[in-house]
Amino acid sequence: MNELWIHFWTRVFEVMTDRVDGPFRFRLVLQPTIATVIAIRSGLKDARLGRPPYFWALMTDPVHRAEMAKDGWRSVGKVFILAMVLDIVFQLIVVHTVYPAGVVFVAFVLAIIPYLILRGTVTRIANRFMKLRSRHLH
Template identity: 40%
Template sequence: MLEEALTRGWDNFIGRRDGPMSFRFLVQPAVAIFFAVRAGLMDARQNKPPFLWAWLSNPSTRRERSRQVWTDVGTVFVAALNLDAIYQVFVHAGIFTFELLFTATVLAVVPYVVSRGLVTRVATWAGVGRQVVAPTEDDEQTEK
């Protein structure tokens, strides 16, 4: 039964690219990535490690990091759930919970988590988190 649900869910997910409401396959990941870029830049400015690495390797900050994800991407996730439920009712005349959760996760959470980590790494590499210290008058006088 589980295997059948997984197969049906995957086939329905792939089939949704060209069907009604296909715009959400672009809009929802784009919105999630927007929030991820914003959060990733903030992580780099605060010299925090990339999101997924910190979440996996540091259990003490896992709860706080999970809360940040739901703060940033929660609305997009709920919108993905609602749009997919509407799609399923019109196309399949019912709601399949596993497909609903899978689609919302793939369209909202996965792009957010992956993009946030990449943005943090690139921004840190580019020097976003480094502070530039300007020389003071005392420094100039000691050099003479």
């Protein structure tokens, strides 16, 4: 069993390093950039509406969790699907087979992680600027 895990993670590492300098490497910059733009827009909207930082609220507010998850998916879902499609094409061209777990993993890393990290961060920063601005206006 231990050897299976070692083989699995060795294969994941090999396939991941192939993605860095193979065809379609532009997506390694493009997809996180798009996820970042979407996260910034969503984070600023959250701040304007007085919502708490996204990831923290998603983890600590069970009452609104489903609604927040749907909102997040509406925002970043297309980037996630695009990341999956591009990785499938990449795997077919370079590896000549498709590893579904690898497709989901890469899409998660390129789209979901940047979105989750940045949406809440942008909300926190925007809230601080809004508080400073309101102090200066009064």
